[in-house]
Amino acid sequence: MSGARAQPGPLEYLRRWPIRAWLAMVVIYLYAPLITLMAFSFNTSRRNIVWRGFTLDWYKAALADSDLIAAFGNSLTIAAVSTLVSVALGALMALLLWRFRFPFKPALEGALGLPIVVPEICMGVAMLVFFTEILPWPTDLIWPFNLGAIIISHISFSFSFVAIVIRGRLASFNRELEEAAKDLGAGEWRIFWDVIVPHMRPGLLAGALLAFTLSLDDFVITFFTSGPDTTTFPVKVYSMVRFSVTPEVNAASTILIVLTVALTAVALKVSGGAVATIEAGEGL
Amino acid sequence: MDESWKKAKGVFAALGAPPVLWLLAFFLVPLAIIWGYSFGENKSLTEIAVDGTFRNYLHAVRPLYLGIILKSFWFAALTTLFCLVVGFPVAIAITFASDKAKSWLLLLIMLPFWTNLLIRTYALMAVLRTEGYINFTLAFLWNGVSHLTALFGHPLGPFQPLELLHNNFAVVFGLVYVQLPFMVLPLYAALDRLDRSLLEASLDLGAGHFTTFRRVVVPLAMPGIVSGILVTLIPSVGAYLTPDLLGGPSSQMIANVIERQFKTANDWPFGAALSFLLMYMTFLAIAVQAIVSRNRRGRER
Numbered sequence: 260m261s262g263a264r265a266q267p268g269p270l271e272y273l274r275r276w277p278i279r280a281w282l283a284m285v286v287i288y289l290y291a292p293l294i295t296l297m298a299f300s301f302n303t304s305r306r307n308i309v310w311r312g313f314t315l316d317w318y319k320a321a322l323a324d325s326d327l328i329a330a331f332g333n334s335l336t337i338a339a340v341s342t343l344v345s346v347a348l349g350a351l352m353a354l355l356l357w358r359f360r361f362p363f364k365p366a367l368e369g370a371l372g373l374p375i376v377v378p379e380i381c382m383g384v385a386m387l388v389f390f391t392e393i394l395p396w397p398t399d400l401i402w403p404f405n406l407g408a409i410i411i412s413h414i415s416f417s418f419s420f421v422a423i424v425i426r427g428r429l430a431s432f433n434r435e436l437e438e439a440a441k442d443l444g445a446g447e448w449r450i451f452w453d454v455i456v457p458h459m460r461p462g463l464l465a466g467a468l469l470a471f472t473l474s475l476d477d478f479v480i481t482f483f484t485s486g487p488d489t490t491t492f493p494v495k496v497y498s499m500v501r502f503s504v505t506p507e508v509n510a511a512s513t514i515l516i517v518l519t520v521a522l523t524a525v526a527l528k529v530s531g532g533a534v535a536t537i538e539a540g541e542g543l
Numbered sequence: 544m545d546e547s548w549k550k551a552k553g554v555f556a557a558l559g560a561p562p563v564l565w566l567l568a569f570f571l572v573p574l575a576i577i578w579g580y581s582f583g584e585n586k587s588l589t590e591i592a593v594d595g596t597f598r599n600y601l602h603a604v605r606p607l608y609l610g611i612i613l614k615s616f617w618f619a620a621l622t623t624l625f626c627l628v629v630g631f632p633v634a635i636a637i638t639f640a641s642d643k644a645k646s647w648l649l650l651l652i653m654l655p656f657w658t659n660l661l662i663r664t665y666a667l668m669a670v671l672r673t674e675g676y677i678n679f680t681l682a683f684l685w686n687g688v689s690h691l692t693a694l695f696g697h698p699l700g701p702f703q704p705l706e707l708l709h710n711n712f713a714v715v716f717g718l719v720y721v722q723l724p725f726m727v728l729p730l731y732a733a734l735d736r737l738d739r740s741l742l743e744a745s746l747d748l749g750a751g752h753f754t755t756f757r758r759v760v761v762p763l764a765m766p767g768i769v770s771g772i773l774v775t776l777i778p779s780v781g782a783y784l785t786p787d788l789l790g791g792p793s794s795q796m797i798a799n800v801i802e803r804q805f806k807t808a809n810d811w812p813f814g815a816a817l818s819f820l821l822m823y824m825t826f827l828a829i830a831v832q833a834i835v836s837r838n839r840r841g842r843e844r
Contacts, residue, residue, distance in 0.1 A: 270639050270742060272635050272638075272639040273639055273640045273641075278636045281633070281636070282632070282633055282636050285629060285630075288720070288723075292667050293655055293658065293663065295670070295676060296665070296669060299669075309679075348562040348565055349562070351558050351559070351561055351562045352559075352563075355555070355558040355559045358545075358546055358558070359545070359548045359559075360545045360546065360547050361548035370571065373571075376777075376825060376826075378818075378821050378825060379781065380781050380797075380802065380818065380821070381574070381781070381818040381819075381822050384577060384805050384814060384815070385577045386573055388573065388577060388580065388805075388815075389572065393572070393573075414569070415569045415570045418565070422562070472657065478660060478661045483805070493661045496665070500665050500788065508665065509669075512659070512666075515662060516659070519658055520657060523657040
C-alpha cells in the first residue's frame with residue numbers, strides 16, 4: 260500500500276488532475292462574475308472595469324437613494340409577512356396530510372406541488388390578471404397595506420415549499436410519544452402544543468427561512484403584481500440595470516448577496532441540508 | 544397515523560380549511576382564469592369574451608410564434624446539453640471526494656445559486672458587455688501583442704471589441720450559468736447511490752475509465768440524468784429574465800412574448816394561450832419523468 264499515497268486509487272477521481280482542472284474552471288465560471296461585481300462596488304472609478312482605488316461612496320450613494328431604500332423596506336416587509344402566513348398555512352397543510360386519510364388526498368398533494376412546478380411567468384401573469392379583474396387591489400392604501408397583492412402572490416408560491424419541508428420533518432415523528440402523552444392523560448390540544456409542535460420546530464424554522472429567501476429573491480412574479488408605488492428591491496434593481504451598469508447597483512447587489520447568503524447559511528445550519536435539496540428542486 | 548378524516552371532522556376542517564382555501568382562491572382560481580382567457584378574445588380594450596375559440600392557440604402556431612417557441616426549446620436544449628457536459632465531471636468529482644471535501648464542494652456549487660437571479664444576470668452583463676471584463680482583458684492582450692509586432696514594423700491596428708452581449712450566445716451562456724447547479728445536484732444524488740464495487744469490477748476487468756463511464760456509470764445513473772435534464776430544461780424554456788437582459792431583439796423567448804402580450808400588446812387571450820402551452824409542455828415533461836422512473840422501478844423489482 261506504500262504507493263497508494265502517490266498514485267490515486269482507481270475511484271479517487273478528485274485526485275486526478277483533469278478533473279481538478281475542470282472543477283477549478285467551473286468554480287471560476289460560477290464565482291468570477293459575482294466576485295468582480297462585489298469587488299467593483301468598492302472601486303472609485305465609475306467605469307467599473309479598472310481598479311482605481313477603494314471607496315465606500317457607492318454604498319453611501321445607494322443608501323442615500325430614497326427609492327432604493329423604500330424598495331428595500333418593501334422587500335423586507337413583504338418577506339416578513341409572507342413568511343409568517345406561509346409558515347402558518349404550510350404547517351396546517353403538513354399536519355393535514357400527515358395526520359389524515361381522506362378522499363382526493365393525491366389530488367390535493369398534486370395541487371400543492373403545482374406552485375413549485377408551474378413556470379414563474381405563468382404564475383406571474385395569472386396573478387396580474389387576478390389582481391386586475393377579480394380582486395383589484397387598491398393602490399392608494401397606506402403602507403404596508405398597498406403591498407397586499409404582492410404579499411398574497413408570494414404566500415401562494417412559498418407556502419407549498421414550507422408545507423413540504425414541515426411534512427418531511429413530521430415524517431420522522433415517533434408516534435409512541437403521542438401514545439405516551441395520551442396514556443398520561445394529555446388532551447388533544449395539550450399533545451399538539453407540548454409534543455407535536457416541539458418536534459416540528461426545526462421544520463418550522465427551516466420553512467420560515469426558505470419562505471423568507473424565496474420572497475426576497477423573487478423577481479418575475481413581483482414584476483407582474485407591483486405598481487409604480489409598490490416596487491420591491493429586485494424590481495427596483497431591474498429598472499436600474501435596464502439603463503446601465505453602475506457601481507451603485509453593484510453596491511446594492513452586494514448588500515443583498517450578503518444578506519441572502521447569511522440567511523441561507525443559517526437555514527442550512529438549522530435544517531441540516533433539507534433546505535438545500537428543496538431549493539434545488541424548485542425548478543421541478 | 545393515517546386516521547380517517549371521519550373520526551375527527553372538526554380537527555380535519557380546522558387544519559384543512561385555511562390552506563386549501565388559500566390554494567384554491569389565490570392560486571388555482573388565477574390559473575383557471577388564465578386558462579379560460581386562452582379560449583377567449585378581446586371584445587374591446589377592457590372586455591374579454593370567453594367564447595371557446597381556439598383562435599389563440601392557432602395564432603400561437605403561426606410561423607412567427609412557432610419560431611419563437613422552437614427557438615426557446617433550442618436554447619433550452621443547448622443549455623441542458625452544456626450543463627450536462629460541464630456538470631457531469633463536477634458531479635463525479637464531488638461523489639468520489641472524501642466526506643469532508645464533499646460537503647464543502649456541494650456548498651461551493653450551491654452558493655452562487657442562492658444569490659438573487661437578477662443579480663447573477665446583472666453580474667454576467669458586466670462581464671460580457673463591450674466594455675466588460677472579457678473585452679477589457681482581450682484588449683489588454685491585443686495591445687501587448689500589437690506593441691510586440693510594432694517592433695517588427697507590423698502593428699495590429701486598433702482592437703475591435705467582441706459583441707458578446709445582446710445576442711443568442713449571451714442568452715445560452717447566461718442560462719448555463721444560472722442552471723448549472725440544478726444539473727449537478729441530481730447527478731450527484733444519483734452517482735452517490737451507485738454501487739462502487741461495480742465500477743471497481745469494471746476497472747479490474749480491464750475496461751478503461753472512459754469505457755466504464757460509458758457502459759457502467761451512465762446506465763446506472765440514468766434516473767439522475769433524466770431528472771437533471773428536466774430540472775434544467777423546464778425552467779430554461781420558460782426563462783424570462785435571462786433573454787430579457789442578456790438577449791438581443793432576435794433572441795426573445797416564449798416568456799418574453801407572454802410578458803409583452805400582458806404588459807404592452809394588451810392581447811391577454813393570446814398571452815394566456817401561450818402561458819398554457821408552456822404549462823402543458825411542463826406537465827408533459829413531468830409525466831415523461833414519472834413514467835421513466837416507474838418503468839425503472841418496475842424493472843429493478
